[in-house]
Amino acid sequence: MNTVIITATEAPIPLLYRVGLAIIKAIQTKETESLTALMHGITHLGDGYVYLAVIMLLFWCIDEKRGLHLGIVILFSAWTNAFCKVLCMQPRPYQLDPSVGRAFESTYGLPSGHAQLAATFGLSLALWLRRRFIWLGAVLMILLISLSRLYLGLHFPTDLLAGWVIAGCIFTLDLRFARRISALLRTSLRAQVLAVAVIALTMNALYPADKRLSAVFFGFGTGYALMLKHIHFCAGSKKRFLPRCLRALIGLSGAALLFAGLAPLLPAASSSYYELSNFLHYALLGLWVTAGAPFLFMRLNLAEAEV
Numbered sequence: 001m002n003t004v005i006i007t008a009t010e011a012p013i014p015l016l017y018r019v020g021l022a023i024i025k026a027i028q029t030k031e032t033e034s035l036t037a038l039m040h041g042i043t044h045l046g047d048g049y050v051y052l053a054v055i056m057l058l059f060w061c062i063d064e065k066r067g068l069h070l071g072i073v074i075l076f077s078a079w080t081n082a083f084c085k086v087l088c089m090q091p092r093p094y095q096l097d098p099s100v101g102r103a104f105e106s107t108y109g110l111p112s113g114h115a116q117l118a119a120t121f122g123l124s125l126a127l128w129l130r131r132r133f134i135w136l137g138a139v140l141m142i143l144l145i146s147l148s149r150l151y152l153g154l155h156f157p158t159d160l161l162a163g164w165v166i167a168g169c170i171f172t173l174d175l176r177f178a179r180r181i182s183a184l185l186r187t188s189l190r191a192q193v194l195a196v197a198v199i200a201l202t203m204n205a206l207y208p209a210d211k212r213l214s215a216v217f218f219g220f221g222t223g224y225a226l227m228l229k230h231i232h233f234c235a236g237s238k239k240r241f242l243p244r245c246l247r248a249l250i251g252l253s254g255a256a257l258l259f260a261g262l263a264p265l266l267p268a269a270s271s272s273y274y275e276l277s278n279f280l281h282y283a284l285l286g287l288w289v290t291a292g293a294p295f296l297f298m299r300l301n302l303a304e305a306e307v
Helices: 015-028 032-046 048-061 064-088 113-129 132-151 157-184 188-204 214-230 240-262 274-299
Strands: none
Touching: 015 113, 015 132, 015 157, 015 188, 032 048, 032 132, 048 214, 048 240, 048 274, 064 157, 064 214, 064 240, 064 274, 132 157, 157 188, 188 214, 214 274
């Protein structure tokens, strides 16, 4: 994410923000050291990397089709959130009243990414599993993560509401167009890669400030097209516990190596090659999830081809 610095001014605080600050301060009246530590832990459960890890494990160990679907939905939701933040350019509570700050972030506040991604992920997962306790767990997760953002002074209530509304819209669009997306996956390899490239380029054109999400999407979608054509990996095969654990260990280790191990080798941000190398870095991470790791699993006899 690009760093955004907003400084408090002497200008009067709008009424809506004053109401939001009053709600945050009311919540913080229950503050204790242990509760603050708990809220920090809960809010980190809503970080994007946590969802990425869950999606990778789902793709490799349980159901690759569901992993692809959930991955696309989460990537689109994260990109939409980043785009809307820059479009709205709204401050965070602690930037208007430093006394409420219990944590600090460098991006704009509206809409709340944690609230939006929690709602997108929770609703999508609950719809897939269709169990009452999963729905209850999803709602609880959404509320707890959202509450942690208020408690830490990172978001106004309106930021949370906006995140929930956008997540609801994405969830509705997913219900409406999921079959068309599935149909696209049954087209030729060339058509699939072309569609993925066009979408990634559109994401870059609309939000050129940060190309990481479009890069992951490009690698993720291209890798899946290659996997369907040449690898035929099936996460549901080798249902024994040990092969699944080995897939998870190898896959996550490879992702960590690609993410952290290659970062020091990239050109400096001032280099003319930085944007291209950064895009390729994140595209390679997406490609590993849907093609690189499945290819390795097949070679190591940790999975079988889809019948």
